[in-house]
Amino acid sequence: MTLSDKKKIEAYRESGVPYSEIAEILSLSLNTVKSYCKRHNLGGRRERTAENILLCKQCGEGVPQTPHRKAKIFCSDKCRMAWWNAHPKDVQRKSEQIFICTVCGGSFSAYASAKQKFCSRKCYGISKGAVIHER
Secondary structure (H helix, E strand, C coil): CCCHHHHHHHHHHHCCCHHHHHHHHHCCCHHHHHHHHHCCCCCCCCCCCCCCCEEECCCCCEEECCCCCCCCCCCCCHHHHHHHCCCCCCCCCCCCHHHCCCCCCCEEEECCCCCCCCCCHHHHHHHCCCCCCCC
């Protein structure tokens, strides 16, 4: 856990965010968040503050929330894209499917698209009759 994560946990707890939400937002274990809070006297139930502001997952700035709407976890598109690029394994790609390459017969995953036929540029080149030189 980084120093930045520790500061974010403290800020979230002060604004009344439960352990489970903090763990999800910061991509940490629930038990890690709980034990840190208990060691630093941030435990117990807390009421959410009137401002209802969460911190951005990427930069830690406040993200104002709209009542009766899904919680925003990023302050801007720039932060959202930066976080996605830094955490590709954490982004759920629901439309990703498994395909079979028409040249080599190997399986590969890609977004659902009927146009996807090849697992690599090499197989695409072979299908077009191009000569492929190994490096």
